[in-house]
Amino acid sequence: MIATVDRRPLVNLTLVRWHLIASSIFLAISLLGGLAYAFQFNNMYPFAGIEWLSPGRVRMVHTNMAAYGFIANAFIAGMLFAIPRLTKRPILSDQLGMLIFVAWQLCMVLTIGGQLLGYGQAIEWGETPIFVDPLIVVGLVLLVVNIAAPIVTTAENGLYVTLWYFLAAFAWTGLVYFMGNYLPQFWVPGTAGAAITGLYIHDLVGLFVTPIGWGLMYFFVPLLLRKPIWSHALSLIGFWGLAFFYPMQGVHHFLFSPIPMYAQYGAVVATIAIEIVVLTVLVNFFGTLHGRSEAVRGNLAIRWFYTGMIMYGITCFQCAFQVTLTFQKVIHFSDWVVGHAHMVMFGVFGFWIFGFFVELWPRAVGRAWVHPRLLTMHYWFTVIGLILMIIDLTAAGLVQGYSWGALSHWSKSVMDSMPFWWVRSVAGLMIIAGQVFFFYALWATARRPAEGTVPAPIPAEAA
Amino acid sequence: MSTPRRFPWLTAKNVAVYGLAIGIPAFGGVAFVYKMTEFTMTIVNSDVAGFGATAVATYLTGMLPLLMLTLWAIFSGRFRDVERPKYRLFELHDEIERGGELKTEGTRG
Numbered sequence: 287m288i289a290t291v292d293r294r295p296l297v298n299l300t301l302v303r304w305h306l307i308a309s310s311i312f313l314a315i316s317l318l319g320g321l322a323y324a325f326q327f328n329n330m331y332p333f334a335g336i337e338w339l340s341p342g343r344v345r346m347v348h349t350n351m352a353a354y355g356f357i358a359n360a361f362i363a364g365m366l367f368a369i370p371r372l373t374k375r376p377i378l379s380d381q382l383g384m385l386i387f388v389a390w391q392l393c394m395v396l397t398i399g400g401q402l403l404g405y406g407q408a409i410e411w412g413e414t415p416i417f418v419d420p421l422i423v424v425g426l427v428l429l430v431v432n433i434a435a436p437i438v439t440t441a442e443n444g445l446y447v448t449l450w451y452f453l454a455a456f457a458w459t460g461l462v463y464f465m466g467n468y469l470p471q472f473w474v475p476g477t478a479g480a481a482i483t484g485l486y487i488h489d490l491v492g493l494f495v496t497p498i499g500w501g502l503m504y505f506f507v508p509l510l511l512r513k514p515i516w517s518h519a520l521s522l523i524g525f526w527g528l529a530f531f532y533p534m535q536g537v538h539h540f541l542f543s544p545i546p547m548y549a550q551y552g553a554v555v556a557t558i559a560i561e562i563v564v565l566t567v568l569v570n571f572f573g574t575l576h577g578r579s580e581a582v583r584g585n586l587a588i589r590w591f592y593t594g595m596i597m598y599g600i601t602c603f604q605c606a607f608q609v610t611l612t613f614q615k616v617i618h619f620s621d622w623v624v625g626h627a628h629m630v631m632f633g634v635f636g637f638w639i640f641g642f643f644v645e646l647w648p649r650a651v652g653r654a655w656v657h658p659r660l661l662t663m664h665y666w667f668t669v670i671g672l673i674l675m676i677i678d679l680t681a682a683g684l685v686q687g688y689s690w691g692a693l694s695h696w697s698k699s700v701m702d703s704m705p706f707w708w709v710r711s712v713a714g715l716m717i718i719a720g721q722v723f724f725f726y727a728l729w730a731t732a733r734r735p736a737e738g739t740v741p742a743p744i745p746a747e748a749a
Numbered sequence: 750m751s752t753p754r755r756f757p758w759l760t761a762k763n764v765a766v767y768g769l770a771i772g773i774p775a776f777g778g779v780a781f782v783y784k785m786t787e788f789t790m791t792i793v794n795s796d797v798a799g800f801g802a803t804a805v806a807t808y809l810t811g812m813l814p815l816l817m818l819t820l821w822a823i824f825s826g827r828f829r830d831v832e833r834p835k836y837r838l839f840e841l842h843d844e845i846e847r848g849g850e851l852k853t854e855g856t857r858g
């Protein structure tokens with residue numbers, strides 16, 4: 287194991303391992319919540335009549351555990367691995383790292399408990415109960431102190447783009463979380479508060495999930511391809527584009543709302559501007575893949591990463607249309623948006639996280655993957671399941687939107703949606719089947735006898 | 750023997766990188782100024798009082814550390830060779846994968 291001069295391991299793999307374990311547990315909880323809620327639309331809700339498991343509460347658990355339990359934990363694991371390796375400095379304190387780990391999981395448990403007992407906060411994406419919010423803000427600040435320390439103290443000259451993305455996420459996340467959870471609740475009610483919520487929803491995706499996700503991609507992809515990123519300059523342009531233009535687009539979630547029309551038009555323009563930024567990132571990654579495309583077949587982590595990138599391209603392409611008022615007239619409030627949300631949260635960030643797992647889990651447990659075939663099955667079940675779900679919800683959204691636009695009776699749109707909701711449940715079951723392979727592979731790998739060496743990445747022919 | 754090219758710097762890659770380097774700040778910049786202006790206008794608009802002010806204030810508070818960081822990076826010479834860090838990534842990786850004990854200081858890039 288690589289160590290620093292004071293004999294501390296450079297990367298605390300124990301912490302990485304625990305965050306990955308927590309991430310997978312919350313993924314399981316989120317998926318079961320999503321499936322239960324999907325069954326509600328088939329008139330088959332499994333917990334009918336049990337108040338604390340009522341569908342509205344379970345939906346909150348589904349979305350919050352996907353974002354703060356599954357994605358956040360995996361991202362913390364990725365940063366705990368990448369930052370010391372880019373700076374040659376360990377995190378500030380291993381004990382603090384463990385404390386943050388425990389505190390974060392406590393926040394998640396309190397969030398689930400609070401939401402199921404009816405204390406969810408009535409703010410989209412800010413449903414974490416009001417008594418958990420201060421803990422999360424403190425946790426975020428401590429996390430930043432602990433993992434930003436190596437970046438601040440590094441002797442490396444010239445920061446790699448990954449670290450720029452992380453620094454931006456650090457500068458933003460606590461602030462954004464505070465803004466979104468407190469301002470609309472206590473100080474800025476009504477329409478203005480709703481507009482802030484719009485900013486918050488978007489900032490959470492754009493300034494927390496996106497920079498950390500892309501930062502980790504810039505770290506893992508070149509190393510796995512054994513090829514430097516196509517253009518570091520271009521990656522920095524993409525970074526500053528995101529940092530400067532992203533924060534102002536949130537209002538596009540509230541087109542056709544009482545917010546002044548010029549603000550809505552502004553959001554449309556800013557959203558289209560960000561599309562060009564997205565283009566730089568995609569050009570860069572596909573430019574890097576050029577000449578190494580066989581890796582998509584041979585290396586499972588790379589395959590997850592590039593599948594996620596294609597999803598990212600499609601989501602952003604969709605966004606450019608969704609943001610126009612013409613399109614909004616049809617899709618607003620329909621299942622189209624739910625399809626879009628799954629494509630970005632699961633299809634992009636979830637898929638990247640699976641790529642990190644493929645690469646990091648063997649290192650975190652010190653053993654090579656036991657059943658690489660199971661990982662391949664996990665890939666196909668998840669990807670096919672999700673694509674089915676996205677196509678289904680997109681079509682459902684169009685049916686609903688046109689039905690409402692034609693002023694048909696509400697119940698007719700519900701009846702017309704029923705077949706689509708069945709397909710969603712089937713797609714959900716398929717995704718869950720994929721995760722069963724995955725969880726078993728994680729468990730079996732961790733339990734196999736230790737080999738004593740850090741395993742190499744998954745071999746080409748195994749994928 | 751191939752004839753030397755008249756503009757050796759005119760490669761597809763340079764055109765793409767520089768084109769985007771100019772295009773994005775130009776297009777994004779217009780959108781940005783437009784957006785900031787309307788947010789500022791919203792501050793005095795009683796319909797959604799508070800929204801504009803909070804949005805602008807939060808944006809500036811969040812942006813300030815990043816702006817400082819960027820200026821610090823520029824003035825401390827971290828962008829003198831902008832492509833260097835992508836190669837350094839591999840040097841670090843190889844050193845770390847070899848195992849043992851790390852050298853105390855990083856290589857100046």
Ligand code: HEM
Nearest residue numbers: 317320321323324349352623624627631632636714717718
């Ligand atoms: C078994 C797989 C899944 C099923 C069956 C499922 C089902 C659902 C359902 C029924 C909703 C509520 C839609 C509505 O209110 O009309 C929902 C919302 C959502 N889910 Fe999932 N989900 C699954 C996996 C995931 C995963 C893995 C993620 C993220 C990593 C995710 C992220 C979201 C998000 C962000 C929303 C909110 C959408 C919105 O409000 O527009 N889901 N899901």
